[in-house]
Amino acid sequence: xxxxxxxxxxxxxxxxxxxxxxxxxxxxxxxxxxxxxxxxxxxxxxxxxxxxxxxxxxxxxxxxxxxxxxxxxxxxxxxxxxxxxxxxxxxxxxxxxxxxxxxxxxxxxxxxxxxxxxxxxxxxxxxxxxxxxxxxxxxxxxxxxxxxxxxxxxxxxxxxxxxxxxxxxxxxxxxxxxxxxxxxxxxxxxxxxxxxxxxxxxxxxxxxxxxxxxxxxxxxxxxxxxxxxxxxxxxxxxxxxxxxxxxxxxxxxxxxxxxxxxxxxxxxxxxxxxxxxxxxxxxxxxxxxxxxxxxxxxxxxx
Amino acid sequence: xxxxxxxxxxxxxxxxxxxxxxxxxxxxxxxxxxxxxxxxxxxxxxxxxxxxxxxxxxxxxxxxxxxxxxxxxxxxxxxxxxxxxxxxxxxxxxxxxxxxxxxxxxxxxxxxxxxxxxxxxxxxxxxxxxxxxxxxxxxxxxxxxxxxxxxxxxxxxxxxxxxxxxxxxxxxxxxxxxxxxxxxxxxxxxxxxxxxxxxxxxxxxxxxxxxxxxxxxxxxxxxxxxxxxxxxxxxxxxxxxxxxxxxxxxxxxxxxxxxxxxxxxxxxxxxxxxxxxxxxxxxxxxxxxxxxxxxxxxxxxxxxxxxxxxxxxxxxxxxxxxxxxxxxxxxxxxxxxxxxxxxxxxxxxxxxx
Numbered sequence: 202x203x204x205x206x207x208x209x210x211x212x213x214x215x216x217x218x219x220x221x222x223x224x225x226x227x228x229x230x231x232x233x234x235x236x237x238x239x240x241x242x243x244x245x246x247x248x249x250x251x252x253x254x255x256x257x258x259x260x261x262x263x264x265x266x267x268x269x270x271x272x273x274x275x276x277x278x279x280x281x282x283x284x285x286x287x288x289x290x291x292x293x294x295x296x297x298x299x300x301x302x303x304x305x306x307x308x309x310x311x312x313x314x315x316x317x318x319x320x321x322x323x324x325x326x327x328x329x330x331x332x333x334x335x336x337x338x339x340x341x342x343x344x345x346x347x348x349x350x351x352x353x354x355x356x357x358x359x360x361x362x363x364x365x366x367x368x369x370x371x372x373x374x375x376x377x378x379x380x381x382x383x384x385x386x387x388x389x390x391x392x393x394x395x396x397x398x399x400x401x402x403x404x405x406x407x408x409x410x411x412x413x414x415x416x417x418x419x420x421x422x423x424x425x426x427x428x429x430x431x432x433x434x435x436x437x438x439x440x441x442x443x444x445x446x447x448x449x450x451x452x453x454x455x456x457x458x459x460x461x462x463x464x465x466x467x468x469x470x471x472x473x474x475x476x477x478x479x480x481x482x483x484x485x486x487x488x489x490x491x492x493x494x495x496x497x498x499x500x501x502x503x
Numbered sequence: 504x505x506x507x508x509x510x511x512x513x514x515x516x517x518x519x520x521x522x523x524x525x526x527x528x529x530x531x532x533x534x535x536x537x538x539x540x541x542x543x544x545x546x547x548x549x550x551x552x553x554x555x556x557x558x559x560x561x562x563x564x565x566x567x568x569x570x571x572x573x574x575x576x577x578x579x580x581x582x583x584x585x586x587x588x589x590x591x592x593x594x595x596x597x598x599x600x601x602x603x604x605x606x607x608x609x610x611x612x613x614x615x616x617x618x619x620x621x622x623x624x625x626x627x628x629x630x631x632x633x634x635x636x637x638x639x640x641x642x643x644x645x646x647x648x649x650x651x652x653x654x655x656x657x658x659x660x661x662x663x664x665x666x667x668x669x670x671x672x673x674x675x676x677x678x679x680x681x682x683x684x685x686x687x688x689x690x691x692x693x694x695x696x697x698x699x700x701x702x703x704x705x706x707x708x709x710x711x712x713x714x715x716x717x718x719x720x721x722x723x724x725x726x727x728x729x730x731x732x733x734x735x736x737x738x739x740x741x742x743x744x745x746x747x748x749x750x751x752x753x754x755x756x757x758x759x760x761x762x763x764x765x766x767x768x769x770x771x772x773x774x775x776x777x778x779x780x781x782x783x784x785x786x787x788x789x790x791x792x793x794x795x796x797x798x799x800x801x802x803x804x805x806x807x808x809x810x811x812x813x814x815x816x817x818x819x820x821x822x823x824x825x826x827x828x829x830x831x832x833x834x835x836x837x838x839x840x841x842x843x844x845x846x847x848x849x850x851x852x853x854x855x856x
Contacts, residue, residue, distance in 0.1 A: 351568075353567055353568045353569060355569050355832075355833075355835045357832075357833055357836070360625060360626060365628065368626075368628045368629045369628065369629075369631055369632065370632065371599045371600050371629050371632070372599070372603045372604055372605075372632060372633075375600070375603055376603070392567055394564075394567065394569055394600060394601050394832065395600040396600055396830065396831075396832035396833050397600065397622075397623065397626050397629060398623070398828070398829070398830050398833065399623065399625040399626065399653075399830075400827075400828035400830075404827075404828070407836065407839075409569075409835035409836075409839065411568040411569070411835075413568075444839060444843070445838075445839050445842040445843060446842075448838070448842070453568065455835075455838065457835070457838075457839040457842070
């Protein structure tokens with residue numbers, strides 16, 4: 202069966218883990234890995250796994266985009282260079298999946314709004330953040346039952362699971378996630394907190410979601426909605442699990458989640474890495490289906 | 504050092520940094536009124552305390568379901584206290600992942616001139632943006648390494664050096680759990696002193712959970728620390744911070760120069776701070792557990808409240824949190840842990856499970 206050929210930009214934790222996810226996909230094929238450091242472990246691993254590589258950034262990829270038939274690119278670099286990467290590649294008709302906090306395109310959380318984005322055929326979709334992917338489905342699960350005035354999420358991640366790019370840019374992470382809690386989650390006001398825990402052995406990614414509902418929470422409906430949403434996320438992240446809750450306290454709803462990863466590039470504690478790469482892969486697959494079926498026409502190269 | 508091993512600290516200058524109106528917010532479940540803030544800030548200023556922290560207990564961005572909503576925004580507190588401060592400077596706490604540079608800019612715009620940029624003691628590389636931004640604003644910029652007992656002296660020195668490289672002018676050993684003994688403090692301050700530039704200051708922030716606040720602060724000074732965090736009558740998380748007026752009295756006896764007026768501070772502790780306390784801030788069963796088990800001091804009141812809600816002793820919850828290696832900022836895991844423990848003990852009805 203024909204697969205859509207993909208390029209991965211950024212050879213850090215996220216880019217490297219994406220190779221595994223995309224190689225397993227029936228619809229996607231990883232062809233290029235782009236880095237900026239010839240000696241990076243990610244580039245070496247990509248070569249070992251059969252990908253073509255360049256250490257000259259996106260400019261090193263551009264001459265090969267058309268001849269290699271690249272139609273989807275995943276950007277796992279940083280918010281600062283994403284726009285430039287995106288402009289160069291979309292000009293060649295490549296659809297961008299943005300895993301940086303740049304968020305120049307619409308925000309995507311697969312079980313909440315992927316179908317809607319795929320129908321519109323956007324050329325650049327943003328995956329928000331690992332915390333966003335792990336928590337916004339739950340915020341939405343509550344807000345689709347009744348209106349939520351405020352939602353707050355706390356993501357705890359193992360120190361070993363986050364790379365230097367995320368560490369040095371926590372504010373972008375916070376701003377992007379808070380905004381997405383509102384725009385995608387459906388809360389009128391959103392707030393995101395992140396905690397980096399260095400415990401050994403590393404702790405599993407944990408997320409707590411608090412929602413304040415305008416009216417008294419409909420407990421039965423919210424429980425059912427949350428369970429249904431968890432099932433949707435489990436389709437692409439099997440280790441997405443409810444630990445405690447929903448706990449109802451006045452108008453406050455608290456849900457305590459855990460994300461166990463598949464253990465591809467990093468061990469299973471790095472659920473934060475998995476939920477991001479799995480969501481990005483699922484998003485790309487939805488577009489790939491559309492492209493292969495002729496429903497989605499990518500813009501012709503300029 | 505003289506012949507009998509006594510280190511003479513006579514004439515050493517130490518900058519005292521008051522915590523009553525930030526760490527003290529934790530002890531008050533974030534419920535301090537602007538009138539109380541003004542009264543305390545004015546009294547600190549009159550007593551010659553050179554630097555005071557004023558904010559939500561979690562610092563910038565602290566207002567949340569996770570950390571509680573204060574009676575007022577940080578901006579309202581700063582606006583209220585600034586006109587009453589003649590000599591002192593106001594500082595704030597910024598924990599990346601919670602506080603952001605936007606909020607730091609707002610603090611500066613409201614007259615705040617010093618910031619402690621805080622991380623867990625192994626995660627200094629989450630602070631470069633915030634430290635650089637504070638320096639760009641011209642603020643007195645401190646790197647604040649929390650739960651410092653969870654890193655080795657050498658490891659802590661590496662983290663402190665990172666913060667210095669980002670622009671921190673002072674690096675703190677922060678005993679958030681009140682777990683350290685004087686020798687633990689000395690080793691960490693010494694390790695920092697060995698690697699930091701001579702002009703980079705060292706500070707110590709203690710909690711009194713094992714009753715060691717003053718002894719640990721003096722130990723830090725012996726190894727070269729020149730800033731000490733303390734709060735009047737100890738108003739702070741857990742069994743409180745190093746009690747400021749007691750520390751000033753000890754400094755007076757030792758000839759350490761703090762520039763503070765001891766009698767004014769004593770009066771303030773007795774007449775102003777103690778009457779504000781909802782519960783006596785002291786070493787009790789639960790706060791002693793924090794110090795003994797090495798648990799983040801702010802967890803205390805949450806554990807007491809949730810222990811009562813789920814029928815569990817606060818001490819059991821705190822010990823379990825210590826075992827699970829939870830750190831500052833993970834207050835949500837207190838309820839999560841309590842729920843799991845309550846289920847295991849058969850205390851949950853089906854509805855809450």
